[in-house]
Amino acid sequence: MAYTYLAKLSPRQKMWFIVSVAAVLLISALGILNEPVGSTQAPNQFTVNMSIREIAPKLDVTGKGLARELALPLDTPKNKPLNELGISQEQLEHAAEHILSHRSTGLKYYIFVAIVLFGLVYLTRFGRPDNANISERKLWYPRIPYIACLLAAVMVCGFVLGKSPNPMEGTVKVFKSMVGLYPSIISKLLALVFFIVLAIIGNKLICGWACPFGALQELIYSLPILRKIKRWKAPFWLTNTIRGGLFLVMLLFLFGIVGGRKGFVIYHYLNPFNLFNLDFDHWLIAVIIVVSLTLAFFTYRPFCHLICPFGFVSWIAEQVSLTRVKVDHEKCTDCGLCIKACPTEAAKGRVLNKLFGADCFSCARCLNVCPQDAIRYDSVFSVKQIFLTLKR
Numbered sequence: 001m002a003y004t005y006l007a008k009l010s011p012r013q014k015m016w017f018i019v020s021v022a023a024v025l026l027i028s029a030l031g032i033l034n035e036p037v038g039s040t041q042a043p044n045q046f047t048v049n050m051s052i053r054e055i056a057p058k059l060d061v062t063g064k065g066l067a068r069e070l071a072l073p074l075d076t077p078k079n080k081p082l083n084e085l086g087i088s089q090e091q092l093e094h095a096a097e098h099i100l101s102h103r104s105t106g107l108k109y110y111i112f113v114a115i116v117l118f119g120l121v122y123l124t125r126f127g128r129p130d131n132a133n134i135s136e137r138k139l140w141y142p143r144i145p146y147i148a149c150l151l152a153a154v155m156v157c158g159f160v161l162g163k164s165p166n167p168m169e170g171t172v173k174v175f176k177s178m179v180g181l182y183p184s185i186i187s188k189l190l191a192l193v194f195f196i197v198l199a200i201i202g203n204k205l206i207c208g209w210a211c212p213f214g215a216l217q218e219l220i221y222s223l224p225i226l227r228k229i230k231r232w233k234a235p236f237w238l239t240n241t242i243r244g245g246l247f248l249v250m251l252l253f254l255f256g257i258v259g260g261r262k263g264f265v266i267y268h269y270l271n272p273f274n275l276f277n278l279d280f281d282h283w284l285i286a287v288i289i290v291v292s293l294t295l296a297f298f299t300y301r302p303f304c305h306l307i308c309p310f311g312f313v314s315w316i317a318e319q320v321s322l323t324r325v326k327v328d329h330e331k332c333t334d335c336g337l338c339i340k341a342c343p344t345e346a347a348k349g350r351v352l353n354k355l356f357g358a359d360c361f362s363c364a365r366c367l368n369v370c371p372q373d374a375i376r377y378d379s380v381f382s383v384k385q386i387f388l389t390l391k392r
């Protein structure tokens with residue numbers, strides 16, 4: 001099947017395929033070369049004779065950030081030795097270990113870019129043969145490149161490189177900086193902008209193709225053995241209300257408007273990315289992971305739809321995505337085949353031309369089912385049209 005598909009690609013598409021694979025290798029190699037080598041901080045280098053003021057800069061957090069990790073009030077005196085504040089060596093090492101586990105590897109940013117660009121080229125350039133015969137549409141958008149990217153996301157961006165950075169954390173850290181838990185808001189803001197840009201250049205491609213926990217849920221949902229099971233398509237109004245509500249609750253707690261403990265982050269207890277560091281800091285994290293992965297057998301990406309703050313942010317961002325699934329309403333006969341193929345209510349939103357429809361994870365399931373060839377993954381602006389307009 002892979003051979004038949006490759007054989008049908010035009011020379012131009014084969015060139016796109018080779019260039020995108022080469023770009024993935026090149027970007028990854030650049031990331032490896034830019035990765036700093038050298039010593040890393042060890043949690044046991046800090047002692048309780050030291051003060052918050054001495055330790056916090058070495059962990060790249062503010063005094064408030066370290067106080068929060070130690071479950072102390074944010075206004076705790078920062079120059080007192082920790083043993084005078086009742087902190088044991090074990091508590092200190094545990095807090096330091098947790099903060100250090102959030103240390104980002106820059107290499108992962110490169111791999112996220114590589115996967116997203118590959119997905120974008122696949123969806124817009126070589127997923128379907130040029131001048132393809134509609135009767136052969138089942139051959140379009142083969143799953144192998146997608147599955148390969150998902151596996152790379154889980155293994156490399158997940159288990160090999162650890163939980164940080166990830167889009168969920170990228171979102172939460174901006175708000176944590178606002179209450180003084182990190183020294184600089186700019187770097188956190190840039191990280192979030194990075195993820196948002198990737199969600200905009202290809203409709204939520206960072207979630208659909210590169211996020212390690214999203215990819216793990218996608219792989220479970222895609223298991224061939226489950227194809228015959230009838231899955232539940234959760235109503236979008238419900239999942240988005242829960243996800244958005246949780247986001248609001250997070251802000252209320254974090255800013256101390258509710259609960260009276262400024263700096264309290266509810267997502268800390270709901271963060272499934274800890275799986276990739278095998279760090280189950282709190283029993284609730286293990287529960288969230290097990291429940292999300294179990295539900296992923298029966299419904300599409302439950303964590304993304306119900307909990308993830310970046311899922312919510314990227315749903316807003318995808319409203320202005322530059323490339324996306326587009327329906328040609330002149331050709332569409334409302335047969336509903338794409339709606340049936342779509343694991344969310346996104347295709348329905350596209351067919352009905354809804355503003356603020358459900359999240360589309362650019363999974364390509366809807367792109368090879370339309371008997372009218374009315375659905376495509378394309379850029380919002382026609383580059384050719386812009387070129388012609390400029391020429392006039």
Ligand code: SF4
Nearest residue numbers: 207211214304308311
């Ligand atoms: S919505 Fe899903 S895929 Fe996107 S960042 Fe969150 S966990 Fe990852």
Ligand code: SF4
Nearest residue numbers: 342360361363364366
């Ligand atoms: S099947 Fe649904 S989620 Fe997947 S690309 Fe199509 S519209 Fe988006």
